[in-house]
Amino acid sequence: MNRWEKIQxxxxxxxxxxxxxxxxxxxxxxVAALMEKVAIxxxxxxxxxxxxxxxxxxxxSPLYREGRRFAVRVGVLVGPGHNGGDALVVARELHxxxxxxxxxxxxxxxxxxxxxHDLYAQSLGxxxxxxxxxxxxxxxxxxxxxxxxxxxxxxxxxxEAINQLNEWSKPVVSxxxxxxxxxxTGEVLGxxxxxxxxxxxxxxxxxxxQDRALEYVGKAELIDFDIPLADITAILGEAxxxxxxxxxxxxxxxxxxxxxxxxxxxxxxxxxxxxxxxYAGGAILTGLGARGSGVGMLSIAxxxxxxxxxxxxxxxALIIGCEETENGAIASLPDAVNLGxxxxxxxxxxxxxxxxxxxxxxxxxxxxxxxxADGLNILAQLGTISTLEKRQxxxxxxxxxxxxxxxxPEIDYVQQNRVEAVKKAAELTGAIVLLKGxxxxxxxxxxxxxxxxESTPALARGGSGDVLTGLIGxxxxxxxxxxxxxxxxxxxxxxxxxxxxxxxxxKERTELGVDxxxxxxxxxxxxxxxx
Ligand SMILES: NC(=O)C1=CN([C@@H]2O[C@H](COP(=O)(O)OP(=O)(O)OC[C@H]3O[C@@H](n4cnc5c(N)ncnc54)[C@H](O)[C@@H]3O)[C@@H](O)[C@H]2O)[C@@H](O)CC1
Ligand SMILES: Nc1ncnc2c1ncn2[C@@H]1O[C@H](COP(=O)(O)OP(=O)(O)O)[C@@H](O)[C@H]1O
Ligand SMILES: [K+]
Numbered sequence: 326m327n328r329w330e331k332i333q334x335x336x337x338x339x340x341x342x343x344x345x346x347x348x349x350x351x352x353x354x355x356v357a358a359l360m361e362k363v364a365i366x367x368x369x370x371x372x373x374x375x376x377x378x379x380x381x382x383x384x385x386s387p388l389y390r391e392g393r394r395f396a397v398r399v400g401v402l403v404g405p406g407h408n409g410g411d412a413l414v415v416a417r418e419l420h421x422x423x424x425x426x427x428x429x430x431x432x433x434x435x436x437x438x439x440x441x442h443d444l445y446a447q448s449l450g451x452x453x454x455x456x457x458x459x460x461x462x463x464x465x466x467x468x469x470x471x472x473x474x475x476x477x478x479x480x481x482x483x484x485e486a487i488n489q490l491n492e493w494s495k496p497v498v499s500x501x502x503x504x505x506x507x508x509x510t511g512e513v514l515g516x517x518x519x520x521x522x523x524x525x526x527x528x529x530x531x532x533x534x535q536d537r538a539l540e541y542v543g544k545a546e547l548i549d550f551d552i553p554l555a556d557i558t559a560i561l562g563e564a565x566x567x568x569x570x571x572x573x574x575x576x577x578x579x580x581x582x583x584x585x586x587x588x589x590x591x592x593x594x595x596x597x598x599x600x601x602x603x604y605a606g607g608a609i610l611t612g613l614g615a616r617g618s619g620v621g622m623l624s625i626a627x628x629x630x631x632x633x634x635x636x637x638x639x640x641x642a643l644i645i646g647c648e649e650t651e652n653g654a655i656a657s658l659p660d661a662v663n664l665g666x667x668x669x670x671x672x673x674x675x676x677x678x679x680x681x682x683x684x685x686x687x688x689x690x691x692x693x694x695x696x697x698a699d700g701l702n703i704l705a706q707l708g709t710i711s712t713l714e715k716r717q718x719x720x721x722x723x724x725x726x727x728x729x730x731x732x733x734p735e736i737d738y739v740q741q742n743r744v745e746a747v748k749k750a751a752e753l754t755g756a757i758v759l760l761k762g763x764x765x766x767x768x769x770x771x772x773x774x775x776x777x778x779e780s781t782p783a784l785a786r787g788g789s790g791d792v793l794t795g796l797i798g799x800x801x802x803x804x805x806x807x808x809x810x811x812x813x814x815x816x817x818x819x820x821x822x823x824x825x826x827x828x829x830x831x832k833e834r835t836e837l838g839v840d841x842x843x844x845x846x847x848x849x850x851x852x853x854x855x856x
Contacts, residue, residue: 326573330573332528333529333569333573334570335528335529335557336531336565337529337531337565338509338530339509339530341561342473342508342527342530344560345552345556345557345560345561346359346552348556348559348560352556356407357438359550360411360414362550363411363526363527363548364411364413365418366548367500367526367548368418368419370546370548371467371524372419372422374522375465377397377422377423397424397464398424398462398465399416399425399426399466400454400460400465400466401416401419401427401428401466401467401469402429402466403416403430403443403470404469404470404471405435405436405439406435406472407436407439408470408471408473408500408501409430409432410436410438410439410442411469411501411526412469412470412500413428413439414442415469416428416451416467420446420449426452427451427453427460428452429453429456429459430453431486456486457490460490461493464495464496465497466495466496466497466498467500468498468499468503468504470483470518471504472500472501472504472508472526473502473508473530475504475506475507475508478514479514479515479516487504487517488516490518491518496521496522497518497522498520498522498523499522499523499542499543500524500526501523501526502530503538504518505517505541506532506538506542508530508531509530509532510532510741511537511538512741513537513541517541519540519541519543520542522545523543523544523545524546524548525547526550527547527548527550527552528547529778534764535742535764536762536764537741539763539764566774567773567775568774569775569778571778574817575821578814579852579855580619580804580807581856589622590621590622591807592620592621592622593622593668593799593802593803593804594620594621594622594624594668594802595615595620595622595667595671595798596662596670596671597612597624597625597670597795598670598680598683599671599672601628601652601675601679602628602630602631602649605631605675606788608635608674608675609634610674610792611671611675611791611794612625612642612795613795614791614793614794614795614823614845615795616642616795616799616845617845619799620803623639624642624643625639625642625643625645626655626658626662627645628649628655629648630649630653632644645658646659652679655676658683658686664686664690664692665690665692667692668801668802669692669693669694669695669801670690670692670693670694670798671694671798671801672684672687672696672700673695673696673698674700674791674794675791676699676700676703678699680699684700684703684704685707687700691718693718693719693721693802694718694721695723695797696720696722697723697724697790697793701723702731704722705731713755716755719757719812720754720755720757721757721801723759723793723794723797724760725760725761725790726743726760729746729750729760733749735753739760743760743764743766744774747760747768747774748768748772751768751770754770756769757769757812757813759816761790763780765777765820767816767817767820775813775820777817777824779828780827781831783828783835783836783839787841788841792845792848796819796822796848797815797816797819797820800815800818801816803815822852826844826848827847829851830843830846
């Protein structure tokens with residue numbers, strides 16, 4: 326793995342970033358030199374995103390030519406700390422390159438280095454404006470108000486200025502973080518800049534990966550400024566505790582290539598328990614998700630009345646018809662079914678909350694289990710922690726935020742800090758916990774967290790979770806059959822793969838074209854694209 330790939334896997338908190346920077350400064354790198362270096366990199370990126378129009382037409386702003394965006398007038402927001410210092414260096418560079426720069430610096434007290442850049446910018450004759458309204462004719466805004474040093478709510482005049490700027494819907498490039506976002510949680514402190522681009526500096530800040538920040542972050546890019554890997558590992562250890570899931574990680578952990586000599590049972594036998602008269606489609610989608618995983622053998626237990634339907638959609642699967650309740654839920658599994666004989670069991674989509682004894686039976690078994698949907702609702706009724714305490718084998722829980730709250734009423738901050746919530750849930754249960762969302766978070770009892778950093782709202786659609794359950798199940802079963810020690814990577818692969826299938830499908834079919842069945846058709850193309 327090269328340097329770029331390595332740093333892409335890391336997410337840091339503000340405290341960790343400070344410690345890492347502290348080591349660089351302690352080693353002798355002058356703070357001013359680092360600021361200069363970082364800000365030049367930002368300014369180069371800004372120039373490539375918003376090239377200067379060399380032969381301006383009489384009315385050049387904002388101009389789009391051959392699909393590129395041209396900027397001439399740039400408003401730079403300058404805060405009191407080093408984020409503001411970065412912004413002043415960017416302002417100076419853009420000024421020298423011929424952009425018309427205006428600076429808005431609504432603070433009188435600045436950090437020393439920021440003061441120096443401010444004085445120099447003034448000496449160059451760069452225009453300073455008093456009011457945010459004076460930036461309304463700009464083509465582009467650079468946001469250098471606050472970075473990872475924001476510690477209090479933004480209030481009063483500054484909050485008003487930010488709100489006004491957000492209403493203009495102009496392109497905004499935020500330096501490091503959109504000003505106003507808390508670095509670790511992505512929480513909006515008072516108000517926050519809505520960025521078009523966020524140029525995150527050095528290492529990915531955790532807050533940029535939290536669902537509630539996404540509305541503000543725009544398109545996020547990492548600007549590498551050569552932090553020595555030794556300084557990163559000195560603070561974070563060899564393997565980061567919070568890992569962004571990248572393509573390289575997936576390539577390393579995929580169950581490929583298959584051994585040349587093998588047979589279907591060596592490639593994992595997955596049992597799906599899903600569906601009811603009311604929710605028949607979920608069973609099909611879960612089955613198709615499992616199919617996409619390449620699992621060696623697939624058995625699907627459904628209510629007897631769904632058997633022929635499932636056979637017609639998944640001819641390769643062994644469909645097990647089960648006795649039904651009056652309402653058409655699975656009442657019991659046939660005696661011939663030996664739960665212990667499967668490499669993994671995925672249970673829940675569409676089973677309704679009538680299937681309590683089924684879930685109890687599945688959990689009493691000593692093989693890896695993934696619970697989703699009604700499987701989770703039943704677990705919540707049984708008592709999440711007390712029930713899972715008894716289990717030795719791997720359990721995977723895949724709640725969305727609503728299910729998470731039912732499972733873990735004692736964790737009341739799931740909306741505020743999804744990463745911490747998952748960490749806590751995994752610690753309390755020993756399970757692998759996957760919290761679904763725009764940025765799906767996965768954690769296990771070791772305290773390690775994985776975040777899927779890219780996805781698409783095209784997936785916010787009934788049935789896409791069922792596909793994920795099947796995919797996880799299939800990958801788990803293959804992992805168990807291959808005697809893999811740690812199964813959490815299999816869950817991580819599934820979540821990344823699912824999101825990428827959504828992205829690919831949305832690219833071809835728009836964000837409105839990704840129904841859950843279509844999603845299953847894009848699982849394999851993602852894989853072929855990867856290899
Ligand atoms: N040290 C360096 O040379 C480098 C600095 N970098 C930049 O420096 C930033 C961090 O700099 P700082 O630690 O100075 O922090 P910030 O620039 O994020 O802001 C901190 C300043 O804002 C004040 N402040 C905090 N909350 C406030 C509020 N609600 N209202 C008003 N004032 C408030 C603080 O008292 C402090 O003066 C990074 O985000 C990054 O942009 C990076 O470029 C890397 C290199
Ligand atoms: N805004 C979004 N952006 C990206 N992915 C999303 C978004 N909303 C939902 N998803 C994904 O879609 C899936 C929805 O699953 P779930 O809520 O269980 O739906 P269902 O039970 O109807 O299948 C999850 O994998 C989730 O991560
Ligand atoms: K900023």
